[in-house]
Amino acid sequence: MEFRTLVFYFLATILIFASLLVVTLRNPVHAALNLVLAFFTASGLWILLQAEFLAIALILVYVGAVMVLFLFVVMLLDIDLDRLREGFWSYLPLGALVALLVVAEMSLVLSAYWEALESDVPQVEVGYSNVQAVGRLLFTEYVYPFELASVVLLIGIVAAVALTLRSKRKTKSVDPSQQVFVKAKDRVRLVQMAAEKDD
Amino acid sequence: MTLAEMQFVVPELRIASAEIFVLAMACLTLLVDAFVKDKKRTVTYVLTQLALVGAAVATFATSSEQVSYTFSNMFVGDLMGDLLKYLVYISVIVGLFYSRAYILDRPEMAKGEFYVLSLFATLGMMVMISASHFLTVYIGIEMLSLSLYAMVALDRNSIASTEAGMKYFVLGALASGFLLYGMSMLYGATGTLEIPMLSERLFRGEGDFIVSFGLVFVIAGIAFKLGVVPFHMWIPDVYHGAPTAVTLFIASAPKLAAFAVVIRVLVNGLIFVSKDWQMMLIILSVLSMAVGNFAAIAQTNIKRMLAYSAISHMGFMLIGMSTGVFQGDPRFIVDAYSSSMFYVVTYVLASLGAFGTILLLSRAGFESDEISDFAGLNKRNSWYAAIMMMMMFSMAGIPFFVGFFAKFSVLQAAVASDQMWFAIAAIFFSLVGAYYYLRVVKVMYFDPPASTVPITATADVKLLLSVNGLAVALIGIFPNALMVLCATSLSRSITIF
Numbered sequence: 001m002e003f004r005t006l007v008f009y010f011l012a013t014i015l016i017f018a019s020l021l022v023v024t025l026r027n028p029v030h031a032a033l034n035l036v037l038a039f040f041t042a043s044g045l046w047i048l049l050q051a052e053f054l055a056i057a058l059i060l061v062y063v064g065a066v067m068v069l070f071l072f073v074v075m076l077l078d079i080d081l082d083r084l085r086e087g088f089w090s091y092l093p094l095g096a097l098v099a100l101l102v103v104a105e106m107s108l109v110l111s112a113y114w115e116a117l118e119s120d121v122p123q124v125e126v127g128y129s130n131v132q133a134v135g136r137l138l139f140t141e142y143v144y145p146f147e148l149a150s151v152v153l154l155i156g157i158v159a160a161v162a163l164t165l166r167s168k169r170k171t172k173s174v175d176p177s178q179q180v181f182v183k184a185k186d187r188v189r190l191v192q193m194a195a196e197k198d199d
Numbered sequence: 200m201t202l203a204e205m206q207f208v209v210p211e212l213r214i215a216s217a218e219i220f221v222l223a224m225a226c227l228t229l230l231v232d233a234f235v236k237d238k239k240r241t242v243t244y245v246l247t248q249l250a251l252v253g254a255a256v257a258t259f260a261t262s263s264e265q266v267s268y269t270f271s272n273m274f275v276g277d278l279m280g281d282l283l284k285y286l287v288y289i290s291v292i293v294g295l296f297y298s299r300a301y302i303l304d305r306p307e308m309a310k311g312e313f314y315v316l317s318l319f320a321t322l323g324m325m326v327m328i329s330a331s332h333f334l335t336v337y338i339g340i341e342m343l344s345l346s347l348y349a350m351v352a353l354d355r356n357s358i359a360s361t362e363a364g365m366k367y368f369v370l371g372a373l374a375s376g377f378l379l380y381g382m383s384m385l386y387g388a389t390g391t392l393e394i395p396m397l398s399e400r401l402f403r404g405e406g407d408f409i410v411s412f413g414l415v416f417v418i419a420g421i422a423f424k425l426g427v428v429p430f431h432m433w434i435p436d437v438y439h440g441a442p443t444a445v446t447l448f449i450a451s452a453p454k455l456a457a458f459a460v461v462i463r464v465l466v467n468g469l470i471f472v473s474k475d476w477q478m479m480l481i482i483l484s485v486l487s488m489a490v491g492n493f494a495a496i497a498q499t500n501i502k503r504m505l506a507y508s509a510i511s512h513m514g515f516m517l518i519g520m521s522t523g524v525f526q527g528d529p530r531f532i533v534d535a536y537s538s539s540m541f542y543v544v545t546y547v548l549a550s551l552g553a554f555g556t557i558l559l560l561s562r563a564g565f566e567s568d569e570i571s572d573f574a575g576l577n578k579r580n581s582w583y584a585a586i587m588m589m590m591m592f593s594m595a596g597i598p599f600f601v602g603f604f605a606k607f608s609v610l611q612a613a614v615a616s617d618q619m620w621f622a623i624a625a626i627f628f629s630l631v632g633a634y635y636y637l638r639v640v641k642v643m644y645f646d647p648p649a650s651t652v653p654i655t656a657t658a659d660v661k662l663l664l665s666v667n668g669l670a671v672a673l674i675g676i677f678p679n680a681l682m683v684l685c686a687t688s689l690s691r692s693i694t695i696f
Contacts, residue, residue, distance in 0.1 A: 109408055109411070109412050140271075142271070142273075144270035144271070144335065145338050148326060148338045151322065155319045155345045158319070159312075159346070161312070162312035
């Protein structure tokens with residue numbers, strides 16, 4: 001067995017275990033941390049395929065940004081584990097049936113042609129730059145989807161602002177720029193009152 | 200790197216000028232809206248309408264009978280695309296006219312974002328219609344869906360609207376996952392994401408079992424976007440929970456774009472495995488007609504009823520899609536697919552009118568979305584009742600409204616492909632459907648009026664709604680022009696011959 005194959009099976013085993021734990025663990029924080037592990041091993045697999053740019057992008061973007069954000073959200077939200085598991089047993093028979101059916105179908109289709117799935121990883125030449133190749137494709141051949149993806153991000157921003165920005169202020173906080181304009185007569189009102197007779 | 204690799208031809212932007220124009224206008228509208236002080240957002244509204252009219256002009260100016268590709272074959276411009284784009288512009292423009300008063304009555308909705316998001320959604324639909332690459336199909340769908348998620352949840356003070364947005368978002372993300380997974384399988388099997396190239400490789404017999412494996416997921420993803428059983432769960436909740444203006448939007452133009460995606464992906468890309476997907480579509484179609492029509496009977500809310508009716512209509516549309524190739528013989532392909540296209544167009548027309556009437560009867564603080572709210576509409580205003588009746592008759596498929604010819608032509612496709620049982624099942628389910636459409640008519644004409652509040656409408660809405668109603672009646676009497684238009688544009692755009 002080649003050393004590369006050994007590394008592949010090592011990483012793949014960890015990846016599968018980590019992914020299984022993501023689904024089965026009770027604690028969302030632990031599940032998220034296992035997802036981080038899954039991303040790390042997946043990027044290891046990409047390095048094996050000599051796609052180092054994608055591997056690093058996966059770690060930077062997913063582990064560095066997305067998962068950290070995700071962990072923050074999990075920690076900020078007060079997740080009640082018992083409520084999450086409510087109805088688990090009543091949904092189990094139907095869910096298990098559907099899952100079994102899908103697994104059976106997939107294995108039927110795939111097992112018949114198992115030998116057809118051979119690995120044929122093309123080797124890249126020495127000094128080949130992944131970053132250059134990705135960059136060249138992004139700005140020439142794939143410029144249309146690349147630009148459209150930026151529009152999708154813009155829509156995301158517009159949607160987020162539209163859904164969260166409250167135009168009317170409902171808090172009672174004081175606006176300092178308004179506060180400095182206050183005059184004494186706005187605050188103190190002198191009232192003239194008739195003196196009352198003492199019986 | 201060799202010199203040949205470095206060569207890059209600047210894509211021809213002219214073909215995509217409508218898309219570029221809409222994008223530029225959407226950004227401009229977004230910018231201008233930030234400076235608008237007006238609570239009614241008239242400037243934003245007018246700019247949005249102008250953008251859509253301008254896009255129609257741009258599409259017209261660049262329209263040609265040839266199929267032309269640009270952006271490294273990721274964008275295709277052809278007659279079918281142009282026709283569907285015109286229809287998208289029209290339905291968005293009409294929808295915005297109908298929604299105007301409804302939105303002004305609701306301060307949470309009367310924001311510039313509503314208009315900007317509807318422009319972005321239109322852009323997404325245009326990208327879907329013109330996609331000839333799986334990446335652009337996917338990105339188009341995401342552009343449309345993301346805008347729609349936000350629009351559904353735009354009424355933040357309504358719990359139903361927020362819940363609908365959330366459900367739509369979660370299920371939509373799942374469906375996008377399905378679609379992407381299927382596309383990656385197809386890529387793995389054939390080594391290409393370009394739709395014409397995929398067809399060529401399949402013709403040469405490349406990629407056997409993984410293709411059908413990926414196909415299942417692609418169909419599931421598309422079925423979700425169309426909203427057919429068993430991927431329909433989101434439709435009733437979203438139609439019901441969303442503000443009616445947004446329901447109108449979802450129920451009209453996106454159906455046209457989804458139809459375009461079906462043609463591009465299944466027909467132009469995967470016609471050589473049509474044996475596999477036709478069977479799947481038949482199952483989806485029969486299930487949708489059954490569930491949609493039976494579930495609609497039980498509804499008391501008209502938006503929910505129309506949602507189930509949308510499910511059944513998409514089932515009817517799939518009849519044409521699943522009977523094109525008969526025992527490997529593609530003779531009837533244009534007839535079958537153009538009957539589906541005709542069906543979608545007429546459905547969108549009737550849907551616009553029906554939701555337009557609901558919007559018309561709504562006012563500040565009153566939604567008019569129960570069937571009982573339509574009681575005695577004839578006594579309050581007989582013309583609006585007549586328009587609603589025409590929409591219901593058209594959806595039920597009563598002659599001689601346009602929906603009848605739509606149903607007739609898809610049934611013809613089923614019979615031509617020698618699937619009598621399919622046609623009979625469809626007729627049975629449309630009979631079931633007639634019950635709940637006619638119930639609305641009965642409530643409007645024979646029940647005592649539910650309210651005496653006068654119905655007010657601006658002149659533009661009155662005019663457009665009348666035109667909409669007359670179109671359903673007139674195209675029903677003279678359906679040939681539209682049918683020929685659908686058939687011609689499709690025959691020029693199906694690239695397998």
